[in-house]
Amino acid sequence: MNVRGLRFVITGSAKGIGAETARVAAERGARVLVSDVDDEAGAATAAEIRTSGGDAHYAHCDVTDEGQVQALMARAAADLGGIDVLHNNAGTHESMIGDEYTLETMSKATFERILGINLVGPFLCAKYAVPFLRESPNASIINAGSTASFLGFPQNLAYGASKGGIATLTKNLAVDLAPDRIRVNAYCPAAVETMMVTKFVDASPEPEALKSMMIRSHLVPRLGTPRDVANLVCFLASPEASFVNGILWLIDGGSLAWRGTTDVLGMSS
Numbered sequence: 001m002n003v004r005g006l007r008f009v010i011t012g013s014a015k016g017i018g019a020e021t022a023r024v025a026a027e028r029g030a031r032v033l034v035s036d037v038d039d040e041a042g043a044a045t046a047a048e049i050r051t052s053g054g055d056a057h058y059a060h061c062d063v064t065d066e067g068q069v070q071a072l073m074a075r076a077a078a079d080l081g082g083i084d085v086l087h088n089n090a091g092t093h094e095s096m097i098g099d100e101y102t103l104e105t106m107s108k109a110t111f112e113r114i115l116g117i118n119l120v121g122p123f124l125c126a127k128y129a130v131p132f133l134r135e136s137p138n139a140s141i142i143n144a145g146s147t148a149s150f151l152g153f154p155q156n157l158a159y160g161a162s163k164g165g166i167a168t169l170t171k172n173l174a175v176d177l178a179p180d181r182i183r184v185n186a187y188c189p190a191a192v193e194t195m196m197v198t199k200f201v202d203a204s205p206e207p208e209a210l211k212s213m214m215i216r217s218h219l220v221p222r223l224g225t226p227r228d229v230a231n232l233v234c235f236l237a238s239p240e241a242s243f244v245n246g247i248l249w250l251i252d253g254g255s256l257a258w259r260g261t262t263d264v265l266g267m268s269s
């Protein structure tokens, strides 16, 4: 996981998995541009990394806004002298937006909003990062997939569609950018302890039962942590992963390796 000296742009990195990736990468000597729509939390994350001796800056960027995405990549190139790693992390779920979950209650605007952030955003970021990535000897794009890139889940229509799109976007970008020696991969987590999962669980009529069911579907009977995913992102970004390309890397505690909950194995969480 040697990311020393690599220049990371991480979208949606004020909180959650993105913020933890910024911390882990900086701990290992990477230079990080934290970006988000939540300026207060984003600036605080970058400041915390600097206080710990890391190299981090903050820039506002809404990944659905083409002008802001273009400006983010230009800022990264100016501040960091280039871009080696684009971490397309920003994402949201319908439970973060409202309570329109079903086919018949979800508005077109909500469906399009989720796709805009989770799928169009990564496309825009890739588009405007590529001229800089092309100049890097160790370039890669790392997208946020999900177990929802592979399977259907309850109350997950728009999110599932967006993460299914990320699966094929990742492979198509890997093909298109191969001549430029830019690797493109995705990490695909099961439930990870962040605000997104907390909101999803809290929106359920039976939050404790849902959380327990999530944990019992993992062969490693716990929720994932942002650090679990951050470690994987750093590996995918590192030169050690130079032969890893176009992959959807599950990081799911084994949840997609089987069908069931750990009760049937006599395990308690």
Ligand SMILES: NC(=O)c1ccc[n+]([C@@H]2O[C@H](COP(=O)([O-])OP(=O)(O)OC[C@H]3O[C@@H](n4cnc5c(N)ncnc54)[C@H](O)[C@@H]3O)[C@@H](O)[C@H]2O)c1
Pocket (backbone or CB within 6 Å): 011, 012, 013, 014, 015, 016, 017, 018, 035, 036, 037, 038, 061, 062, 063, 064, 088, 089, 090, 091, 092, 117, 144, 145, 146, 147, 188, 189, 190, 191, 192, 193, 194, 195, 196, 197
């Ligand atoms: N937490 C999980 O269980 C889980 C599982 C699978 C995949 N993922 C994916 O991992 C990524 C990070 O998830 P998380 O759990 O850390 O989420 P989170 O909600 O904790 O953090 C998401 C961040 O994205 C930012 N964001 C939202 N809209 C944005 C926009 N338009 N432009 C820029 N930033 C924006 C938010 O402000 C927030 O800081 C997402 O793409 C998510 O879909 C998460």
